[in-house]
Amino acid sequence: MSIDTLQDVFSYMVSFTNLEKSASLFDARSYRLDRMHSLLAYFDNPHENFRVLHVAGTKGKGSTASFLASVLCSAGYRTGLYTSPHVTSYLERISVLNHPPEDKLFIRLGKRIEEMVMQYRDDPLPAHDQPTTFELLTLLAFLYFKETGCHYAVIETGIGGRLDATNVVKPELCLITPVELEHTDILGNTMEQIAREKGGIIKAKVPVFSGFQDQCVKEVFRKISLDRGSSILFLDEELDFLNADCSANGTLMHFSLRGGQAKRIRLSMLGKFQAENAALAYLALSRCFEIPEDIIQKGFRETFIPGRMEVIRREPYIVIDGAHTPRSIQHSLYAFQELFGSEGVLLFASVSGKKTEEMADILAPAFHRIIITTPGDFKESDPDETYSIFHSKNPKTLLIRQPPEAFNKALYITKGKLPLLVTGSFYLIGEIKQICLNNAKQPG
Numbered sequence: 001m002s003i004d005t006l007q008d009v010f011s012y013m014v015s016f017t018n019l020e021k022s023a024s025l026f027d028a029r030s031y032r033l034d035r036m037h038s039l040l041a042y043f044d045n046p047h048e049n050f051r052v053l054h055v056a057g058t059k060g061k062g063s064t065a066s067f068l069a070s071v072l073c074s075a076g077y078r079t080g081l082y083t084s085p086h087v088t089s090y091l092e093r094i095s096v097l098n099h100p101p102e103d104k105l106f107i108r109l110g111k112r113i114e115e116m117v118m119q120y121r122d123d124p125l126p127a128h129d130q131p132t133t134f135e136l137l138t139l140l141a142f143l144y145f146k147e148t149g150c151h152y153a154v155i156e157t158g159i160g161g162r163l164d165a166t167n168v169v170k171p172e173l174c175l176i177t178p179v180e181l182e183h184t185d186i187l188g189n190t191m192e193q194i195a196r197e198k199g200g201i202i203k204a205k206v207p208v209f210s211g212f213q214d215q216c217v218k219e220v221f222r223k224i225s226l227d228r229g230s231s232i233l234f235l236d237e238e239l240d241f242l243n244a245d246c247s248a249n250g251t252l253m254h255f256s257l258r259g260g261q262a263k264r265i266r267l268s269m270l271g272k273f274q275a276e277n278a279a280l281a282y283l284a285l286s287r288c289f290e291i292p293e294d295i296i297q298k299g300f301r302e303t304f305i306p307g308r309m310e311v312i313r314r315e316p317y318i319v320i321d322g323a324h325t326p327r328s329i330q331h332s333l334y335a336f337q338e339l340f341g342s343e344g345v346l347l348f349a350s351v352s353g354k355k356t357e358e359m360a361d362i363l364a365p366a367f368h369r370i371i372i373t374t375p376g377d378f379k380e381s382d383p384d385e386t387y388s389i390f391h392s393k394n395p396k397t398l399l400i401r402q403p404p405e406a407f408n409k410a411l412y413i414t415k416g417k418l419p420l421l422v423t424g425s426f427y428l429i430g431e432i433k434q435i436c437l438n439n440a441k442q443p444g
Contacts, residue, residue, distance in 0.1 A: 006103045009110030010090040013136040036165045039131060039139050042116050046139075046146035050080065052169040053154045053284075056161040056198045057177025059328045060211065060277040063269065063305055064177050067281035069154040071299030073097040075291045080145035080153035082138070082166070087307040087322070087430040088437075094141045096148050109143045134158050138165045160187050162200020173288050174201050174230075175280060176221065177211045180325050181355075195220035208232040209284040211276065233287070235280050244275035246338050248311060255279055257286065263293075265300050270309035270319075271335035273328075278303075307429050309335055312436050316411075317419040320429035324350065326358040332423055333366055340419040343368050347410045347420060348390070349375035349403070349428040352382055356389050359424065364393035367421075369413050371398045373406035375425035403431045 003009055040047060055065045062083045069081040079097050086092035091101050113136060120130070131139075138158075145153045155171075157164040160183070179195055187197045195217040202208050202224050210221055212235055225232040240256040251267040253275035265282075267274055278300055285291060307322045309332065317340060323332040336344065346367040350356050364370065372387040387399035400406035407422075414420050422432050 003107060003110045003114055006091075006101075006106055009106055009140075012110060012114060013140070014133050016130055016136060017132045033163055033165070033168060035129070035131060036135050036138070036168050039116070039135060040142065040168060043112075043139070043143060047142040047153075047169050049146040050150040050153050052171040053152065053173055053175070054157070054166065054169055054171040054201050055154065055175045055177065056157040056164075056201045057175075057211065058180040058182050058194075058198075059323075059325060059331075060177040060273065060280075061156050061175075063274055063277040063303075063308055064175060064211070064281050065154045065156045066303050066305050067278050067300055068175075068285065069097055069152075070303040071281070071285055071291060071296050072152050072154070072289075074295050074299035074302065075289075077151040078149055080141070080148070080150040082141040082145075082153065083156045083305075084134075084137075084158055085322075085426045087320075087426060088434055090137070092306055093137065094144055096145070096150060099148070102144075102148065105144065105147055106140070109140055109147070112143075113139060132165070135165045157198075157201065159183055160194075160197040160200065162197045164201075167201055171201075171203060171206055173207045173209065173284055174203065175209045175211075175284055176201070176213075177277065177280065178327070179213060179217045180327050182325060191216050192220055196224070199224040202228055202230055202232075204228045204230065206230050207284075207288060209280060209287070210234045211280045212236050233283065235276070235283055238283055239279065242275060242279055244272040246270055246272065246335055248314075248317070248339055251275055253278060255282075257283065265297050267300055268302070268304055270311070270339070271331060272338075273331035273335070274309070307426060307433070310433075312433055316414045316416050318422065318432075318436070319419065320422045320433055322426040322429055323423050324354055324359075324425055326355050326362060329359045329362050329423065332421070333362060336419070336421050337366065342366070344419045344421060345410050345413050346370045347373065347406060347422045347428075347432070348386070348424040349373045349383065350381065350386055350424045351375050351379040351427070353380075354424075356386050360386075360389045360393050364390050364397070367394070368418060369396050369398075369410075370394055371400055371406050371410050371413075373399075373403050373428065374401050376403070376427040376431055379427065403428060404435060407432055407435055 055061045069079045072079040081095050155166050157166050187194045199221050238258050242255040245252045253265050256262045309321045312318050321332045323329045374383045391397040
């Protein structure tokens, strides 16, 4: 295809095997690192031109990565940030903080990548297969960070860690956020198996910092770190205490690292779980960098990520959150109720393969009315089954398959007063946010 616009760049990349779209696409050929090494070698290994902080985990890794990148940027370092998924635009995944996206550079790099892929038609990549969407996006991020002269890049893994396309970097430090059972058809059926995959980012003699973990996960990480001669610190063992107070304007965290002075830091992001993510980032920064306290506080205060307890309207309050696991749903509900009380309306959708029953156990009793819809058509879903599960736990549940219609119904139910939480899927919250943006642009 001809790449002439920014949209063309991302349309080209999503035309390849997109493992984010369906877990059934994963196989031994798609989930490997040798092809990524070949892609990078073609471009003279751009990932070796900046220093890397590598972040894995199940929940909170995007927020933790963003806190790290924002602080480094505030400290004067040109810092790249690579995260996933996005809410409304692929540009959310690849950024150099405090610098607007350079569209012409993205287009030029997209053309170079297209030329490279064309060449490999005759000189195939390892596994005799074409690259995946995530591999190409990762390559684009590394090239962009090199071309824009980044000193640092904070890189979030996609799936797992050990064989994730990002695990070609040689990081300065590694962070692993809380681990949950996820992608069990790919990463394993037990917490220990998943921990081994996440812990695959641990490199020899590279410091490791871990968020709150189950004991069995800790044991896996300790063994991997010991085998590789790497130090590891666990957040719960390094904290004296951590508290957080939330309002619609942000979160005030109050904490102390072991033996240190108590600190208060204001976050623009909502939720106690964001205080936990910030505390993990603070632990790593305080141990590995000499950054003044006021700079750290500035970086945390300025951190913002679309789709994480994001207030997109205030009359009535509409909050979107990409939570899609039981633990993250519990965090979102706690933050929502802390802000708005026990009365509210829920708009929910979930892709297939998620723990819908467990999420319904948490959410269904907590809302005045519930509307189930479809999380777009990007991934497989079964809204009828989701509706059946929620309806069995809360009879005031409706099924409206089309998200725009479901959103309009939810707004009607709020009567302009009750708060609305939209959650369960990044694809759903992206569509709802776009609807709100379009409505705001309309005259009237």
